Amino acid sequence: MKQVVLDGAVLDRTSLHNTLSRELAFPEWYGRNLDALYDCLGDLCEETELTLRNWDAWSDQHYADRLLRVMRDAAAENDNLTISVE
Secondary structure (H helix, E strand, O other), X not given: XXXXXXXXXXXXXXXXXXXXXXXXXXXXXXXXXXXXXXXXHHOOOOOEEXXXXXHHHOOOHHHHHHHHHHHHHHHHHOOOEEEEEO
């Protein structure tokens, strides 16, 4: 199982998308936005757990809320994806 920890206290939009792209081996066409994230998370074939830490510390809480919704929606559609918030 692949495990990726995302820390809201140190991530911004750019670093988050770069980290996800690198750690989850997203394709070159990954657009680094929420629509593209949903598509790529839905295509994961390997069991993957995304752990979100310090999520309430994210500098843009509106974006953090939308991001979490996208991740949870993708997990509901893809049995290989698990989201946990610490």
